[in-house]
Amino acid sequence: MENTNPTAFHFGMIGLGTMGRNLLFNLADHGFAVAGYDKNPEQVARLEKEKANKQVRGFNSLEEFLSQLTVPRVIMLLVPAGPIVDAVVSDLTPHLLEGDIIIDGGNSKFTDTDRRVKTLASKGYHFIGMGVSGGEEGARKGPSMMPGGEATAYQHVQPMFEAIAAKVNGEPCVTYIGPGASGHFVKMVHNGIEYALMQLISETYSLLKAGLGFNNTELASLFALWNRGRLESYLMEITSKIFTVKNRESGHPLIDDISDEAKAKGTGKWTSQFAMELQVPVPSIDVAVSMRDLSKYGSLRQDLAREATMPEIWPGERQALVSELEQAFYFNMVLIYAQGLHLLSVASQEYGYHLNLAAIARIWRGGCIIRSSFLESIYKAYQDQPELEHLIQQPSIRRLLQECLSSVRQVVSRAMASGHAVPIYATTLNYYVTLSSSRLPTNLIQAQRDFFGAHTYELVGKEGVFHTQWPSVS
Numbered sequence: 001m002e003n004t005n006p007t008a009f010h011f012g013m014i015g016l017g018t019m020g021r022n023l024l025f026n027l028a029d030h031g032f033a034v035a036g037y038d039k040n041p042e043q044v045a046r047l048e049k050e051k052a053n054k055q056v057r058g059f060n061s062l063e064e065f066l067s068q069l070t071v072p073r074v075i076m077l078l079v080p081a082g083p084i085v086d087a088v089v090s091d092l093t094p095h096l097l098e099g100d101i102i103i104d105g106g107n108s109k110f111t112d113t114d115r116r117v118k119t120l121a122s123k124g125y126h127f128i129g130m131g132v133s134g135g136e137e138g139a140r141k142g143p144s145m146m147p148g149g150e151a152t153a154y155q156h157v158q159p160m161f162e163a164i165a166a167k168v169n170g171e172p173c174v175t176y177i178g179p180g181a182s183g184h185f186v187k188m189v190h191n192g193i194e195y196a197l198m199q200l201i202s203e204t205y206s207l208l209k210a211g212l213g214f215n216n217t218e219l220a221s222l223f224a225l226w227n228r229g230r231l232e233s234y235l236m237e238i239t240s241k242i243f244t245v246k247n248r249e250s251g252h253p254l255i256d257d258i259s260d261e262a263k264a265k266g267t268g269k270w271t272s273q274f275a276m277e278l279q280v281p282v283p284s285i286d287v288a289v290s291m292r293d294l295s296k297y298g299s300l301r302q303d304l305a306r307e308a309t310m311p312e313i314w315p316g317e318r319q320a321l322v323s324e325l326e327q328a329f330y331f332n333m334v335l336i337y338a339q340g341l342h343l344l345s346v347a348s349q350e351y352g353y354h355l356n357l358a359a360i361a362r363i364w365r366g367g368c369i370i371r372s373s374f375l376e377s378i379y380k381a382y383q384d385q386p387e388l389e390h391l392i393q394q395p396s397i398r399r400l401l402q403e404c405l406s407s408v409r410q411v412v413s414r415a416m417a418s419g420h421a422v423p424i425y426a427t428t429l430n431y432y433v434t435l436s437s438s439r440l441p442t443n444l445i446q447a448q449r450d451f452f453g454a455h456t457y458e459l460v461g462k463e464g465v466f467h468t469q470w471p472s473v474s
């Protein structure tokens with residue numbers, strides 16, 4: 001279609017939900033003239049109503065919206081991931097001009113993005129799959145963004161995204177991630193880490209409450225205190241605030257009235273699934289996904305709970321136990337990020353993404369849900385040693401883990417002995433111990449495979465594959 005009115009707007013947004021609207025207002029605050037389109041006229045009206053005197057305009061017609069964008073058109077989609085993205089892309093395609101740039105800012109599955117990048121490239125259009133983190137507030141005040149696709153297409157939009165991104169030490173929390181679907185792959189792993197950190201915090205909450213007898217006020221204070229130390233993170237901060245909120249209707253602390261069935265939109269599960277495809281163990285993320293799934297079996301749990309014994313309060317001096325728990329938390333947190341980064345490093349090689357892990361840690365330091373002060377250490381570690389196979393090989397990080405080890409063992413063993421479930425604490429500890437073992441019992445698995453299926457085995461210190469005629473079984 002001819003661009004009959006190449007005028008004012010630098011950027012167009014399709015999908016004017018809160019995220020879409022907020023991102024447009026953020027761009028407008030930084031001097032960009034922006035346009036929005038939504039199939040739902042109420043969303044367009046809301047944009048118009050809330051825009052005040054900003055350079056923002058809402059459109060009810062897709063054609064009119066497109067005709068008002070400067071060329072090449074930059075059109076971002078913030079619509080629910082899945083078939084809706086394909087539907088919007090197919091509505092757009094007849095109107096596109098060569099060189100137009102479509103940006104999908106949703107949590108799309110990276111395999112879908114891969115397909116879309118290829119299909120649109122074959123028609124002369126650019127497709128950027130961009131992970132956007134930080135929720136509604138991040139979109140308005142500064143998100144962290146993970147764009148992947150063609151580098152030249154990204155260069156065109158770079159000034160806009162650098163302007164609106166969160167800043168840490170003056171550096172924007174956005175960088176070109178790599179080719180193809182790399183941006184959405186990195187966002188998926190970000191979310192896998194998010195799931196594991198949330199599971200870690202929720203287990204810690206349970207231990208503090210049921211194991212150490214903390215009430216909500218004490219929980220709010222402890223999480224706030226931890227947030228001033230090396231455990232500082234966005235998730236820690238919001239957790240401390242959650243315990244201060246009351247349910248106006250019941251008068252109870254709101255947290256106590258919230259159902260324990262955890263929902264999920266799928267990004268954590270995808271992280272586990274694709275990690276398994278690549279044979280990269282991320283057990284702390286796997287267990288976080290499983291625990292959300294387990295939480296759904298409410299009536300089964302109620303039934304089984306009738307005959308279960310209640311977890312006991314831990315004996316011992318509270319201050320000392322809290323300090324041990326802080327160490328165990330730190331240990332887990334480090335290893336959760338480390339598993340995510342390990343997955344990124346293997347995926348980078350397998351998929352040819354050429355990921356810069358230091359740059360990814362840098363843009364995760366602000367704006368996103370997993371931002372934390374520890375990301376500064378990760379950033380430095382990969383800056384010093386970009387080829388690091390695994391984060392825990394970095395000497396100072398390894399030393400810190402070693403220092404926490406006896407506390408983690410104490411926490412896990414005491415928790416389990418007194419009836420508390422600590423799936424992520426136990427899993428992460430086992431991951432670390434196993435990863436640090438020069439010899440695993442998996443030699444026995446090899447022997448068993450050869451026994452029942454003649455799958456062969458290899459020998460230590462001798463080339464070749466071997467099979468044994470094992471004793472017969474009665």
Ligand code: 6PG
Nearest residue numbers: 133134135191264265266267369
């Ligand atoms: C972010 C978040 C966000 C995600 C929600 C909900 O980075 O801003 O990861 O993208 O959609 O956290 O995810 P679940 O519904 O799967 O928990």
